[in-house]
Amino acid sequence: MTGEFDIIAKYFAPLSVDCKGAFNLGDDAASLSVPDVVVTKDLLVEGVHFRAKDARSAVAKKALRVNLSDIAAKGARSIGYFLGCVWPSGVKEEAIADFAAGLGEDQELFKIALMGGDTTAHVAKGAPFTVSITMIGTTGSAGMIRRTGAAPGDDVYVSGTIGDAGLGLAALNAEMKFPAAHKAYLTGRYQLPSPRVFLGGALGGHASSSIDVSDGLIADAGHIADQSNVALDIFAEKIPLSEAALAFVKKQDDQNAAIAQLAGYGDDYEILFTAPASRRRSIEMAAQVTKTPVARIGTAVKGKGVRLLDAEDAEIAVDRAGYDHFAA
Amino acid sequence: MTGEFDIIAKYFAPLSVDCKGAFNLGDDAASLSVPDVVVTKDLLVEGVHFRAKDARSAVAKKALRVNLSDIAAKGARSIGYFLGCVWPSGVKEEAIADFAAGLGEDQELFKIALMGGDTTAHVAKGAPFTVSITMIGTTGSAGMIRRTGAAPGDDVYVSGTIGDAGLGLAALNAEMKFPAAHKAYLTGRYQLPSPRVFLGGALGGHASSSIDVSDGLIADAGHIADQSNVALDIFAEKIPLSEAALAFVKKQDDQNAAIAQLAGYGDDYEILFTAPASRRRSIEMAAQVTKTPVARIGTAVKGKGVRLLDAEDAEIAVDRAGYDHFAA
Numbered sequence: 198m199t200g201e202f203d204i205i206a207k208y209f210a211p212l213s214v215d216c217k218g219a220f221n222l223g224d225d226a227a228s229l230s231v232p233d234v235v236v237t238k239d240l241l242v243e244g245v246h247f248r249a250k251d252a253r254s255a256v257a258k259k260a261l262r263v264n265l266s267d268i269a270a271k272g273a274r275s276i277g278y279f280l281g282c283v284w285p286s287g288v289k290e291e292a293i294a295d296f297a298a299g300l301g302e303d304q305e306l307f308k309i310a311l312m313g314g315d316t317t318a319h320v321a322k323g324a325p326f327t328v329s330i331t332m333i334g335t336t337g338s339a340g341m342i343r344r345t346g347a348a349p350g351d352d353v354y355v356s357g358t359i360g361d362a363g364l365g366l367a368a369l370n371a372e373m374k375f376p377a378a379h380k381a382y383l384t385g386r387y388q389l390p391s392p393r394v395f396l397g398g399a400l401g402g403h404a405s406s407s408i409d410v411s412d413g414l415i416a417d418a419g420h421i422a423d424q425s426n427v428a429l430d431i432f433a434e435k436i437p438l439s440e441a442a443l444a445f446v447k448k449q450d451d452q453n454a455a456i457a458q459l460a461g462y463g464d465d466y467e468i469l470f471t472a473p474a475s476r477r478r479s480i481e482m483a484a485q486v487t488k489t490p491v492a493r494i495g496t497a498v499k500g501k502g503v504r505l506l507d508a509e510d511a512e513i514a515v516d517r518a519g520y521d522h523f524a525a
Numbered sequence: 526m527t528g529e530f531d532i533i534a535k536y537f538a539p540l541s542v543d544c545k546g547a548f549n550l551g552d553d554a555a556s557l558s559v560p561d562v563v564v565t566k567d568l569l570v571e572g573v574h575f576r577a578k579d580a581r582s583a584v585a586k587k588a589l590r591v592n593l594s595d596i597a598a599k600g601a602r603s604i605g606y607f608l609g610c611v612w613p614s615g616v617k618e619e620a621i622a623d624f625a626a627g628l629g630e631d632q633e634l635f636k637i638a639l640m641g642g643d644t645t646a647h648v649a650k651g652a653p654f655t656v657s658i659t660m661i662g663t664t665g666s667a668g669m670i671r672r673t674g675a676a677p678g679d680d681v682y683v684s685g686t687i688g689d690a691g692l693g694l695a696a697l698n699a700e701m702k703f704p705a706a707h708k709a710y711l712t713g714r715y716q717l718p719s720p721r722v723f724l725g726g727a728l729g730g731h732a733s734s735s736i737d738v739s740d741g742l743i744a745d746a747g748h749i750a751d752q753s754n755v756a757l758d759i760f761a762e763k764i765p766l767s768e769a770a771l772a773f774v775k776k777q778d779d780q781n782a783a784i785a786q787l788a789g790y791g792d793d794y795e796i797l798f799t800a801p802a803s804r805r806r807s808i809e810m811a812a813q814v815t816k817t818p819v820a821r822i823g824t825a826v827k828g829k830g831v832r833l834l835d836a837e838d839a840e841i842a843v844d845r846a847g848y849d850h851f852a853a
Contacts, residue, residue, distance in 0.1 A: 225595040226565040228669040237554040238607040267553040279566040329657040341556040
């Protein structure tokens, strides 16, 4: 293994060439001139957010994408990021090279650059690989879309399909079985989310509130409901499902319960948002122009909390807890 | 232990009240309007950058201060930060409360606010507490002071005193013994650095290059030399030493070697900078106005690398390695 400065020069400095103010990672700080900055920061920890055996390039991409998703859900465009890594003690150079290769591929895809950061290594044997990303974005003139703007009468939308990543994780952990093609699709959704960067950029000025689905559809709808002081009614049969998730639902005795289970899973990285009914045409256009599937799944009403409703408008029981890092 | 959202609401949201764009930590991202942004990011890991038994409030302050120091060394003023924490599995609420109290005290002292972040916990038992800070600063019209501007003929300066933190760490690890008063002073310098935030803000437009001393005086001088394409000659007898460090040096057989040892220690968090000889009066004024001790310790010359020179201008051998997180 070469030294810390060599590693930075060899693997990370090349990732910063598109950010002039990163000074080739040769200084203590980066100098940025960004109008209307939006900043988010997410940590990923081995054993919590990804598995020890996941390829380091896949971890790199997941780390970038969960942050890209946050910025997109705010109606902003990501321009670059700061990276903090704590490598396991005795990490092999190939692991670092693979991680940097993953970053490079996604930088190309999402038009972002490395702006700075910090690379260190654990002393404790077996301590988990940890990645911290601070993503910098910029909003258009419409400003950041918050969680607070939903009003009674607004429509509730979600992009893509819901529950795939949770099923994929269950497949990876051998807790569920799927046909090979479905398993490949579902595990892919868990390991490599596709942040809705184009749709996000098109929602500014139209969406009244927005969040990315990371805790789970119901839990994240709950965040919007809480922050906007409204209740959200979500219609189970309107929740968009992939072919693989639909096949899973059809096999269950209680299909409503199965949908509730999918709506409780996290890691979808779709965008859940609300917009006034008067904006339906604009939302359709935004979906069309950005080639992003968007489904209208519910409505905001006066009240508190989130209700998942069946075809007869009866409430379906949901497990609201979501994942809590501090649960006993 | 209460849940993740309760912890954020109870301990961290109150730290964000002075940053309007942090939305009380109730959104996915923060919205900032900062001219001439300077950003730095540093990770601290238990067992690497601090000890398992250090008070969490002290860890909080150290994490903020090493980042405040980076921003100050760039001639900028810190305004706020993003925080990422990975708590040990089974962390007690008192530890989180103590950590948040430490952040609060230093926010008050340094006039900064929490802007956002991410709080999570290890699943693996015994995995080390990890803190990631992304500090946001702003420069005056003079812009960011880089590592690249030193020119032959420039003076080399350093603030405060050098080597105290390294001696303090040795005392904490019982590798060295000191009289009680000296030990208290030295360990304090290690555990609670005092970033030179006022001096840093006064150096813009005067210093030609600047860095904070974290890797060690010689190693960090080396970064300036490399990036500025000059050599730095540093005069051992000019290096400012505290009373405690001076007492240590006087006890050694080879006093030049002892000074070289101090100049190799890290964690001083002083500012090392260069300025043209024509700016001597300005530098004196900056030191005076900001009540910061500043010593002129060397000169930049044509060439490469750093030489530590004795009173007869003979080179003193130094261990240049510094700490390398990836050394075998």
